[in-house]
Every structure is written in C-alpha cells, then in structure tokens.
Amino acid sequence: MLINRTIQPETKSVQFINIPPVKKITLDNGLPLYILNGGSQDLIKLDVMIPAGANYTNKKLAAPLTGLMLNEGTSSKTAHEIAEAFDFYGAYFQPSIEKDNSNVGLVSLNKHLANTLPVFAEVLLQSTFPEKEFSNLIKRRKQKFLVDSEKTSFVAKELFFEHLFGANHPYGMATTENLYNEIQAEELHSFYKSNYQTANFKLIASGLINESSIQLINQYFGKLKMLEKPQPLNVGLSEKWSSKPIIIKKEDAVQSSIRMGIITINKQHHDYIGLKILTTILGGYFGSRLMKNIRVEKGFSYGIQAMQISLANAGYMAIAADVMVEHTKEAVDEIFKEISKLKTEEVSQNELNLVRNYMMGEMLQMFDGPLSISEAFKGVVEYNLDFSYYKKMKESILNITAVELQNLANKYFNLDSFVTVVAGKY
Amino acid sequence: MNKNTTAHLYTNQLLIKQARKNNMIKYDKFTLDNGLRVIVHKDETTPIVAFNLLYDVGARDENPEKTGFAHLFEHLMFEGSKNIPSYDAPLQQAGGENNAFTNNNITNYYITIPKENLELAFWLESDRMLELALTQEKLDIQKKVVVEEFKQRYLNQPYGDWNLLLRPLAYEKHPYQWPTIGKETAHIETTTLDEVKDFFYKFYAPNNAILVVAGNVAFEEIKKLSEKWFGNIPRRNTPKRNLPLEPKQEKAKLLEVDRPIPVDTIYQAYHMCDRLSPNYYATDLISDILSNGKSSRLNQYLVMEKKIFSQIDAYITGDHDPGLFIITGNLSKGVSFELAQKEIRNELDQFITDSVDIQELTKVQNKVEANLIYSEISILTKAMDLAHFELLDDANRINSETENYLKVTPEQLKNVASELFRVENCSTLLYHSKQ
CATH class of the missing domain: 3.30.830.10 (Metalloenzyme, LuxS/M16 peptidase-like)
Structure with a gap:
C-alpha cells in the first residue's frame, strides 16, 4: 500500500474535558473531606492540607523542619517504629511543606488502610519532637544545605526569591547555615501546637474510596477538637526592584544559572488564566518561544522554562535556565527580547491555535485518573476555589484572543520590575 | 538522559x-x-x-x-x-x-x-x-x-x-x-x-x-x-550484538579524588548478575532491605543510630548485561573514610553470616507488591513496561514479575550476598572534600 506521508492524518481539537464531580463530606467535627473516587487500582491517597507553610512563621526553617520532624517520634512510637509501620505495608508518608500550606500525604493500599491510617493520624496529631532525632535531623539537613549551596541553580533560586519578595518576607527569606545552628526543637514544637494540633485541616481522598475508608477517616480525624484557625503572617511585599541583574560569581562554574521573574497575580484574580496562557507561549512547553530561541536555534542551554505561579498572598512569573557561561549575557538579553515581543506584537493565529491545542491536551491529562485529578483539586481548593476554575480555564484556552494576550503582557510584564539573578559567570 | x-x-x-x-x-x-x-x-x-x-x-x-x-x-x-x-x-x-x-x-x-x-x-x-x-x-x-x-x-x-x-x-x-x-x-x-x-x-x-x-x-x-x-519500511541489517564479557573481579579497586566540595562522599560498586538471571530478584531485594524506605538497615543503623552518614543509599543499576550494585553515602562531619567503609562492610557481612528474618523479607516483598499497584495507575508506565519486558524475553513478565520477587527465600539472599559482596568484587570511589 502506497501512502502519501507528506499528508498529515486529520486531527481533532480537544474540546471536551471530563471534569468529574467532587463529593464533599463533612466529618463529625465539621472538617471537610473531599472525595475523588475513580481508577481501577485498589489504593487510596489521603492528603491533609494544613495551614502550616512558610507563610505562617517568621522563623525561616520552622515550617519545613516541622514537617520533616512529624514522623520522628510520637507519644507511643519511636521514629523507627513509625518507619517500620509504613514500610511494612508498602505505604508512603509524604510531607510536602510549601510556602503556604503543609500538605501531608498517605498513599496506601486499601486493604492495609486500617493499619496505616492510625499511624498516619498519630504522626500528624501526636508528634513529640524528641531532642535526639531533632539534632540528628539538623545535622543531616545542614550537610544537605552545604552541598546544595555548591549548585548554581540553588544559589540563584534562593537569591531570586529574596529579591522578588523581599528579604524579610516569608516567601523571600534566604536560608543560611546559621539558621540551622540557631533553631531549637522547642520552636518547632510550639509551631506544631499552634498550626497542626488546631486541626484546621482540609482532607482530600482519591483513588478507590469505599464506605469503610470514609468511616476510618472519620474515626481518626472526625473527633478532633478544632481550635482557632492559625493566621498567615501579613508582611508586605518588596516594592523596589532593580532591573539590573544581580550576579553571584562562581569561578569554577561551567554553566550559569539564570533565574528571572516578576510579581504578578494569583489564581483568585480574573487575569490569572490568561497570564498562564501567555506564559505558556513564552516558555511553558517544548515548542515555546524561549525554547526555540535559546535551545533549538542557539543551543545555549539544555532547557529553559517559564512558569506562572500562584501563592496565597502573591503570584509571580518566573523563568529558569542553566546556560553556557560564555553566552550568559546574550541569553539574558534574548529572554528580555522575547518578553518585549509579547508586548509589541500580537501572537499569530497559528501559534495561538497550537498553544490552545497543547494546553487542552495537557488539561485532558490533568483530569486522567484519580491521583492527578486530586492534584488538580488541591491546586484550587487552597484558594477556596472549586472545579469551576478549570471550566473557566477551558473556555479561556479555547477563546482568548491575541489582543487580550498582548494587553496582558503590557499590563503585567513591566520590564523595569523584573528581578534578574545570575549565579555563575556574567 | x-x-x-x-x-x-x-x-x-x-x-x-x-x-x-x-x-x-x-x-x-x-x-x-x-x-x-x-x-x-x-x-x-x-x-x-x-x-x-x-x-x-x-x-x-x-x-x-x-x-x-x-x-x-x-x-x-x-x-x-x-x-x-x-x-x-x-x-x-x-x-x-x-x-x-x-x-x-x-x-x-x-x-x-x-x-x-x-x-x-x-x-x-x-x-x-x-x-x-x-x-x-x-x-x-x-x-x-x-x-x-x-x-x-x-x-x-x-x-x-x-x-x-x-x-x-x-x-x-x-x-x-x-x-x-x-x-x-x-x-x-x-x-x-x-x-x-x-x-x-x-x-x-x-x-x-x-x-x-x-x-x-x-x-x-x-x-x-x-x-x-x-508496513513498508524496509527491514535493515542490524548487527548482532556481541559485547565483551566483563571478567570476574578478583581484586578490590580504589580511586580517590579531591574536589572543592563540602562533604566527604563514598561510592562503591559491586558486580552483580544480569537482568535475566534467577538471582536478579534476590539482589534487588537485598538493595531494598539495605536502603528502600526509612526503616531500611543502612538508614536505621548508619544514619539514625550511629550517625556515620548524613545520607546513604543502595540500589542496583538493573542493566540487561551484568550490572552494578551501588552504595553511595555522604559522611557525617568528623567521620573517617576508614570507619565509614568498615561500617558498610559490617552491614554487608551480615547478609553473608545471618539469615534475613521473615518479617523483614516480607516487608520488602510487600513493598514490591504495593509499588506495582501504584505504578499501574499510569497508562504510559504500563506501555513502557510491556515494551521493556518484551525486549528482555517476554511481555508477559508484566504479570509474573512480582511472583518472582515473592518466591525469594532467606537462603537465596544469603547465597547471592556471599558472591555479590566478596571484598574483591568491590570498586570504591572516594571524594575528599578540599575546600
């Protein structure tokens, strides 16, 4: 059979995304449990979203270290016994401490949930922060920090946040070795009492969720007394940015890490989705303008990304790349050129169409399977939004115009307000 | 890559x-x-x-x-x-x-x-x-x-x-x-x-x-x-693979380098069996017992209790031809390479002298079973596994592989470890921190 390979098979644009309903249950004490039921593997992922991220304390390391200490000892179990209990049933305990929330996850086979959930609840609610485990953890983390500090990518990222948000803002405070020397177990313990033991949680269960799992969750989380909800700090953002690049020289670097970006808006703002589409055009996929320019055409870098990020009290757009030291300056200039182009020229219909289709495909994958759907849900519920956000996103992807995108670029990408950090050579 | x-x-x-x-x-x-x-x-x-x-x-x-x-x-x-x-x-x-x-x-x-x-x-x-x-x-x-x-x-x-x-x-x-x-x-x-x-x-x-x-x-x-x-892409002359065999290692090897890094670090490599060998599963489980999860031996004894390492890991490369069993660790401040190597050796020797108890073996086997179920959530993982197993010998391994892990006995672990962890079978790389 002879075929004409120059003719592409017909394709259809993705128009429909099956966004499933989220079932909300209220536990006996009023805590919300969101259920995303689906898939065919007999497992459960339980995520507990706790108001205990970096934004709730002015002690830089308190939030992440508290998360890492949770499973280091409880009122009835040693760190070793806790580890054995999860490992024996092939379960995973996954604390992830972010800027706003602490998201603590349990992944377990349903058939072992009656064994793994009690340990999980105990770790969250009855952790004791033993001194010996604490000092051991600090030593390990300090060593890790020292190793990380040798990486241009780590140094650039730390400095970028410090300059973007301000050195005193919990989003921006840089890590130093000294912080590890100063921090005390007691400080973590008191942060734990005020932020974890107040039990102001959001619970999200995904996987194959049956009645008995729900009952178990209610048994362990539904009786907690809820105390006053902890409040995030309210520190103003930095308002002075210098468009001049901030350089950290590293003589032996063979690549420079570039991190640059600008304060924008978060998910609660009606422009956010449009800005996300704009950022995708700039550097959000393999065919993006930055990838084309910096990697595909010039070969300066293995990769470059731009992303629009939402936090509770701020949003920002960030660009990241590790580039050839001898072309660092040129790369920074090219990045600015690409941003400027978004402001001066309308995106062509071809390119816009490509990005629409790409992003719809991405959404289709986002809503494929209970675990990825629960990730999507976590991404909105922390802003007190629901899945209607994604319905809006879908409409926006399909309908946004080139003029609207150009307007957004002009509204949000003020070149003088960009923060540019380079670690390596410049 | x-x-x-x-x-x-x-x-x-x-x-x-x-x-x-x-x-x-x-x-x-x-x-x-x-x-x-x-x-x-x-x-x-x-x-x-x-x-x-x-x-x-x-x-x-x-x-x-x-x-x-x-x-x-x-x-x-x-x-x-x-x-x-x-x-x-x-x-x-x-x-x-x-x-x-x-x-x-x-x-x-x-x-x-x-x-x-x-x-x-x-x-x-x-x-x-x-x-x-x-x-x-x-x-x-x-x-x-x-x-x-x-x-x-x-x-x-x-x-x-x-x-x-x-x-x-x-x-x-x-x-x-x-x-x-x-x-x-x-x-x-x-x-x-x-x-x-x-x-x-x-x-x-x-x-x-x-x-x-x-x-x-x-x-x-x-x-x-x-x-x-x-269908109409022509068949091509692909050369038959004929790679040199690695001879049995009869002498321990050592390489030491100085680097401007903050922490002394050790890497060890032991030659292991190929992917189709019946000993593959026991070898993989040994690496799990040593270092899969927080309760694993290296983490419990050498990190948490003795504080020899701030971090240590053991894993197999899983290569098709005879691969490597790798151990890598960052030494705690003040710990000498000599002590670090002695402590690793001590853990490996235990596999040769003592039987792993059933509870511990069951733990790593349970983990294998659970990981299988977790991984099958992804359609892409299933597709990759089918292709990879078909290349090895038979796509149906996707349905039988865990069984191979569950069949491993304490005795087999001991036999495999005695060959794997021969002192002469080890290549050691030491990174000296020179700042």
Whole structure:
C-alpha cells in the first residue's frame, strides 16, 4: 500500500474535558473531606492540607523542619517504629511543606488502610519532637544545605526569591547555615501546637474510596477538637526592584544559572488564566518561544522554562535556565527580547491555535485518573476555589484572543520590575 | 538522559510487577513482515493513548572512541524526518506530549495523545523510522545542546562526575564502562554527519524495535494502522550484538579524588548478575532491605543510630548485561573514610553470616507488591513496561514479575550476598572534600 506521508492524518481539537464531580463530606467535627473516587487500582491517597507553610512563621526553617520532624517520634512510637509501620505495608508518608500550606500525604493500599491510617493520624496529631532525632535531623539537613549551596541553580533560586519578595518576607527569606545552628526543637514544637494540633485541616481522598475508608477517616480525624484557625503572617511585599541583574560569581562554574521573574497575580484574580496562557507561549512547553530561541536555534542551554505561579498572598512569573557561561549575557538579553515581543506584537493565529491545542491536551491529562485529578483539586481548593476554575480555564484556552494576550503582557510584564539573578559567570 | 528536562522519571523500581489472578494485564501481540513487533493493551478507563516505541540500542552499542552517540542521536530524532519538517508542532497541535530517554541498554520514545488523534503518532513515528532529514546545521546545534546537558548534569553539580569515574573503575572490558552521556564532551563535539547516518541505518530498523499501544483502542484498528504506516519500511541489517564479557573481579579497586566540595562522599560498586538471571530478584531485594524506605538497615543503623552518614543509599543499576550494585553515602562531619567503609562492610557481612528474618523479607516483598499497584495507575508506565519486558524475553513478565520477587527465600539472599559482596568484587570511589 502506497501512502502519501507528506499528508498529515486529520486531527481533532480537544474540546471536551471530563471534569468529574467532587463529593464533599463533612466529618463529625465539621472538617471537610473531599472525595475523588475513580481508577481501577485498589489504593487510596489521603492528603491533609494544613495551614502550616512558610507563610505562617517568621522563623525561616520552622515550617519545613516541622514537617520533616512529624514522623520522628510520637507519644507511643519511636521514629523507627513509625518507619517500620509504613514500610511494612508498602505505604508512603509524604510531607510536602510549601510556602503556604503543609500538605501531608498517605498513599496506601486499601486493604492495609486500617493499619496505616492510625499511624498516619498519630504522626500528624501526636508528634513529640524528641531532642535526639531533632539534632540528628539538623545535622543531616545542614550537610544537605552545604552541598546544595555548591549548585548554581540553588544559589540563584534562593537569591531570586529574596529579591522578588523581599528579604524579610516569608516567601523571600534566604536560608543560611546559621539558621540551622540557631533553631531549637522547642520552636518547632510550639509551631506544631499552634498550626497542626488546631486541626484546621482540609482532607482530600482519591483513588478507590469505599464506605469503610470514609468511616476510618472519620474515626481518626472526625473527633478532633478544632481550635482557632492559625493566621498567615501579613508582611508586605518588596516594592523596589532593580532591573539590573544581580550576579553571584562562581569561578569554577561551567554553566550559569539564570533565574528571572516578576510579581504578578494569583489564581483568585480574573487575569490569572490568561497570564498562564501567555506564559505558556513564552516558555511553558517544548515548542515555546524561549525554547526555540535559546535551545533549538542557539543551543545555549539544555532547557529553559517559564512558569506562572500562584501563592496565597502573591503570584509571580518566573523563568529558569542553566546556560553556557560564555553566552550568559546574550541569553539574558534574548529572554528580555522575547518578553518585549509579547508586548509589541500580537501572537499569530497559528501559534495561538497550537498553544490552545497543547494546553487542552495537557488539561485532558490533568483530569486522567484519580491521583492527578486530586492534584488538580488541591491546586484550587487552597484558594477556596472549586472545579469551576478549570471550566473557566477551558473556555479561556479555547477563546482568548491575541489582543487580550498582548494587553496582558503590557499590563503585567513591566520590564523595569523584573528581578534578574545570575549565579555563575556574567 | 532525556530530550526534555521535564521528563517523567522512569526507574527500574517501576518495572516491578505481580501476577494477580483477577487483575492480569491483558495484551495482544503481532509481528509485521519487516520484523516490527507490536503489542496492544486495552484500557477503557482513560481518554489518553500511550504510544511507546523502543529501539534495541543503547550506549553499550557505541564505539568506545565515540561515546555518548546513542543519546546524541536521540536528540536528532526530534529534528524533523523525511516528510515531516517539524516533529513537535503537529503533535502539540493534536494535544499530545512526547519525550524519550536513552540509557546504557535501550532508547525509548513515547507519546501520550488524545485517543481521537492516535493516527498522528503512527504518522510521526513511522516517518522518522523511515528516514531522517539531517543537516550539518541541525547536528551542530544538537551537539551544543547535548554538551550543555553534559555540563548541567555531570560537571556543574557537586559529585556530578561520579558516573564518569566509577564506571571505568568497575568495568574493564564491557561498554558499561562509560555513562550514557559519554566519556567526554569531545566525543560528542567531533561527531560527523556520516557517522550519524550510519548509526541510523544500523539500529533504527523495524526489526530492531518494539511498539506498544495502550489505551482505549481496538486490536484490529492498531493492526491496520501499524501495517499502513510501518508496513513498508524496509527491514535493515542490524548487527548482532556481541559485547565483551566483563571478567570476574578478583581484586578490590580504589580511586580517590579531591574536589572543592563540602562533604566527604563514598561510592562503591559491586558486580552483580544480569537482568535475566534467577538471582536478579534476590539482589534487588537485598538493595531494598539495605536502603528502600526509612526503616531500611543502612538508614536505621548508619544514619539514625550511629550517625556515620548524613545520607546513604543502595540500589542496583538493573542493566540487561551484568550490572552494578551501588552504595553511595555522604559522611557525617568528623567521620573517617576508614570507619565509614568498615561500617558498610559490617552491614554487608551480615547478609553473608545471618539469615534475613521473615518479617523483614516480607516487608520488602510487600513493598514490591504495593509499588506495582501504584505504578499501574499510569497508562504510559504500563506501555513502557510491556515494551521493556518484551525486549528482555517476554511481555508477559508484566504479570509474573512480582511472583518472582515473592518466591525469594532467606537462603537465596544469603547465597547471592556471599558472591555479590566478596571484598574483591568491590570498586570504591572516594571524594575528599578540599575546600
């Protein structure tokens, strides 16, 4: 059979995304449990979203270290016994401490949930922060920090946040070795009492969720007394940015890490989705303008990304790349050129169409399977939004115009307000 | 080694599978006249189709003077083919995503795409199997990109070059002595267009590839599409693999380097069995007992209790030919290399002298079972595993592999450990912190 390979098979644009309903249950004490039921593997992922991220304390390391200490000892179990209990049933305990929330996850086979959930609840609610485990953890983390500090990518990222948000803002405070020397177990313990033991949680269960799992969750989380909800700090953002690049020289670097970006808006703002589409055009996929320019055409870098990020009290757009030291300056200039182009020229219909289709495909994958759907849900519920956000996103992807995108670029990408950090050579 | 930085991580852990009577992974299989093997797995629960094309070529097939070639070639596969100037654009138009990875054993390309647009994947992949549209300019750019990847991952990271040091120490004959990225950037920089073309016609052949299509698809439809798009690609003369065998290591080896790094670090490599050996499962479980999870031995005893290391890890490379069992650790401040090595040795000796108790063995076996179930959430993982197992010997390993882990006995662990952990079988790399 002879075929004409120059003719592409017909394709259809993705128009429909099956966004499933989220079932909300209220536990006996009023805590919300969101259920995303689906898939065919007999497992459960339980995520507990706790108001205990970096934004709730002015002690830089308190939030992440508290998360890492949770499973280091409880009122009835040693760190070793806790580890054995999860490992024996092939379960995973996954604390992830972010800027706003602490998201603590349990992944377990349903058939072992009656064994793994009690340990999980105990770790969250009855952790004791033993001194010996604490000092051991600090030593390990300090060593890790020292190793990380040798990486241009780590140094650039730390400095970028410090300059973007301000050195005193919990989003921006840089890590130093000294912080590890100063921090005390007691400080973590008191942060734990005020932020974890107040039990102001959001619970999200995904996987194959049956009645008995729900009952178990209610048994362990539904009786907690809820105390006053902890409040995030309210520190103003930095308002002075210098468009001049901030350089950290590293003589032996063979690549420079570039991190640059600008304060924008978060998910609660009606422009956010449009800005996300704009950022995708700039550097959000393999065919993006930055990838084309910096990697595909010039070969300066293995990769470059731009992303629009939402936090509770701020949003920002960030660009990241590790580039050839001898072309660092040129790369920074090219990045600015690409941003400027978004402001001066309308995106062509071809390119816009490509990005629409790409992003719809991405959404289709986002809503494929209970675990990825629960990730999507976590991404909105922390802003007190629901899945209607994604319905809006879908409409926006399909309908946004080139003029609207150009307007957004002009509204949000003020070149003088960009923060540019380079670690390596410049 | 990926085309793209945002790739999914695909590790050997994901290959662990179990036979469950009521939840077998079903698939159908056929072979085209030109030798392309095709496997179809139906999963009605997802709107996405995973299209995975594996080529039986990896860094082990490279000329020792031209290493890093298989991976550089993977990059070139995205630079347009005979009838399709851009690989990525049409796929993105169709809402699809793609990536690829190269390792010492294989090169694997994969696409996930909305079911309605599946034929596009056939069109794209068959055209680049047929013929590439290579130019000197494209080659020059990709050489630069790959050299930057080399720097980003291996040179611009503390300890990033361990793989460049440990492999040639452990292997004297077998091509596993170089990492996928290659021995040095010069090998990549001096590659010529003719060498690239020659490599293509040698290895990128239908008779040297396995295609897996997984998703809500019908067998007949896949058969039709496979014949339509891949059927007329000619069979090619792929050389039969004939790699030098690595002789048994009879003397412990040591390499010490000074680096401006903050922490003393140790790497050890022990030669282990090949992927099809019945001892493979016991070897893998030994690495789990030592270091899978917080309750594992190395973490409990050497990190938490004795504080010899701030971090320590043990794992197997999982290579097709006899691979390596690797142990790597960051020493705690003030701990000497001598003490660190003695403590590791002590843990390894325990496998040789004492039986692992059933509770501990059951723990790591439970983990294997659970990991299998977790990994099957992803349609892409299932497709990759089917292709990989088919290449090894039989796709049906996807249903029997976990059983192989569950059959391992304490006695077997002991036998395997006594050979594996011979003192003479060890190659040690020490990074001295000199700041």
